[in-house]
Amino acid sequence: MMTPSPTVFIVDDDSAVLKSLARLLRSARLNVMAFGSPQEFLERHDPRAPGCLVLDLAMPGLNGLELQAALTVKGSAIPIIFLTGHGNIPASVQAMKRGALDFLTKPVNDDDLLKAVQVAIEKDRIARIARAELEDIQARLDSLTPREREVLTHVVSGQLNKQTAADLGTVEKTIKVHRARVMEKMKVHSVAELVHLAERAGIRAA
Amino acid sequence: MMTPSPTVFIVDDDSAVLKSLARLLRSARLNVMAFGSPQEFLERHDPRAPGCLVLDLAMPGLNGLELQAALTVKGSAIPIIFLTGHGNIPASVQAMKRGALDFLTKPVNDDDLLKAVQVAIEKDRIARIARAELEDIQARLDSLTPREREVLTHVVSGQLNKQTAADLGTVEKTIKVHRARVMEKMKVHSVAELVHLAERAGIRAA
DNA sequence: TCCCTTATTGGCCCAAGGTCCAATACCCAC
DNA sequence: GTGGGTATTGGACCTTGGGCCAATAAGGGA
Numbered sequence: 041m042m043t044p045s046p047t048v049f050i051v052d053d054d055s056a057v058l059k060s061l062a063r064l065l066r067s068a069r070l071n072v073m074a075f076g077s078p079q080e081f082l083e084r085h086d087p088r089a090p091g092c093l094v095l096d097l098a099m100p101g102l103n104g105l106e107l108q109a110a111l112t113v114k115g116s117a118i119p120i121i122f123l124t125g126h127g128n129i130p131a132s133v134q135a136m137k138r139g140a141l142d143f144l145t146k147p148v149n150d151d152d153l154l155k156a157v158q159v160a161i162e163k164d165r166i167a168r169i170a171r172a173e174l175e176d177i178q179a180r181l182d183s184l185t186p187r188e189r190e191v192l193t194h195v196v197s198g199q200l201n202k203q204t205a206a207d208l209g210t211v212e213k214t215i216k217v218h219r220a221r222v223m224e225k226m227k228v229h230s231v232a233e234l235v236h237l238a239e240r241a242g243i244r245a246a
Numbered sequence: 247m248m249t250p251s252p253t254v255f256i257v258d259d260d261s262a263v264l265k266s267l268a269r270l271l272r273s274a275r276l277n278v279m280a281f282g283s284p285q286e287f288l289e290r291h292d293p294r295a296p297g298c299l300v301l302d303l304a305m306p307g308l309n310g311l312e313l314q315a316a317l318t319v320k321g322s323a324i325p326i327i328f329l330t331g332h333g334n335i336p337a338s339v340q341a342m343k344r345g346a347l348d349f350l351t352k353p354v355n356d357d358d359l360l361k362a363v364q365v366a367i368e369k370d371r372i373a374r375i376a377r378a379e380l381e382d383i384q385a386r387l388d389s390l391t392p393r394e395r396e397v398l399t400h401v402v403s404g405q406l407n408k409q410t411a412a413d414l415g416t417v418e419k420t421i422k423v424h425r426a427r428v429m430e431k432m433k434v435h436s437v438a439e440l441v442h443l444a445e446r447a448g449i450r451a452a
Numbered sequence: 453t454c455c456c457t458t459a460t461t462g463g464c465c466c467a468a469g470g471t472c473c474a475a476t477a478c479c480c481a482c
Numbered sequence: 483g484t485g486g487g488t489a490t491t492g493g494a495c496c497t498t499g500g501g502c503c504a505a506t507a508a509g510g511g512a
Contacts, residue, residue: 230404
């Protein structure tokens with residue numbers, strides 16, 4: 041399974057700026073997709089596509105911060121670089137607080153933008169790897185039956201089988217069976233590995 | 247052991263501003279310590295003191311960003327709220343990137359500042375709890391002998407005693423002894439708990 | 453109604469971990 | 483050189499965990 045090469049998405053309502061930015065980024069051998077309105081981007085963007093977003097702050101309809109919020113709600117974690125001609129400090133602080141990667145002012149220095157884009161793409165790459173791992177773990181967790189999940193939480197909190205049995209109102213033998221199935225479905229061969237996975241998936245003690 | 251109540255540290259070279267800020271914060275029943283220069287704060291500040299820092303950006307000598315960097319180097323993790331009269335977007339973005347909690351502009355709205363301070367103090371409180379826990383774990387790790395640390399890494403990566411023995415060029419019996427000592431010194435009663443601690447302390451598999 | 457999943461339990465046996473006991477060897481510091 | 487910390491090993495014994503085979507029972511869906 042080949043990861044598609046990253047794309048820089050640009051959203052700006054000024055078509056001259058859009059073209060100029062696209063040219064600059066393409067000249068740096070980057071894939072570019074340009075959007076003239078935030079709505080258009082919001083509708084057509086595939087969250088699975090790797091890359092980053094270069095976003096104008098002041099636009100008709102949705103402004104940049106609103107698009108950022110909409111993307112967050114939608115579950116997209118694409119790194120955002122803001123670009124603005126008439127920004128102010130509160131807006132930049134807001135954007136950064138909400139997780140923007142950078143906030144640049146127009147006219148933007150070419151090198152500054154390219155560097156920010158490089159950082160964003162790399163950050164996205166790393167985040168995607170982590171996310172894929174998490175989804176993998178989550179898929180395994182989802183394959184567990186409710187009872188198996190209960191047993192899992194007891195195991196990762198270090199309980200003995202007999203204690204778990206008492207807590208769940210059954211006998212040790214039953215717990216052993218569930219436990220074996222948990223290990224199998226989670227694809228691990230030791231309690232240590234199981235705890236590692238549970239930790240990453242945010243599963244807390246029983 | 248009682249945690250001292252949090253203090254708001256203020257650093258500003260304008261004594262009128264300093265007094266006005268101190269009055270505002272004290273009226274909100276907060277402990278306040280005011281400093282007229284960044285150097286003075288840097289020298290006299292105790293990183294163990296809970297609270298947050300309200301920092302002017304433009305000051306003679308060290309400016310706010312430099313003081314922020316100096317504190318980072320010094321290992322202080324105190325939350326910083328910047329306050330500036332003539333700030334610009336790049337400075338605010340820099341500050342936020344380096345971990346500032348907020349970046350407000352003068353004249354500051356009283357409520358905005360108080361809210362930011364509340365958030366900062368709470369964040370500091372949470373961070374301190376986490377840090378204390380980490381230090382506690384680290385202290386236990388430090389009490390391990392080199393050999394015990396080796397055994398620990400094998401245990402948390404899920405190795406069997408016999409495998410560990412083979413890796414370390416000794417026999418299973420010896421590993422059992424080391425392992426028992428590790429459990430004792432780390433104050434845990436199960437492998438699961440041990441993995442939890444190791445994970446938090448950043449110990450990776452063997 | 454029959455099949456599948458889920459949850460349950462039993463017996464048997466072996467492997468692995470944990471806990472006592474005790475003992476040897478090395479190195480460093482007082 | 484004597485004492486303490488560290489690393490090592492042995493034996494005996496008990497507890498836990500895990501694998502294998504078999505079986506029952508409830509609930510849902512084809």
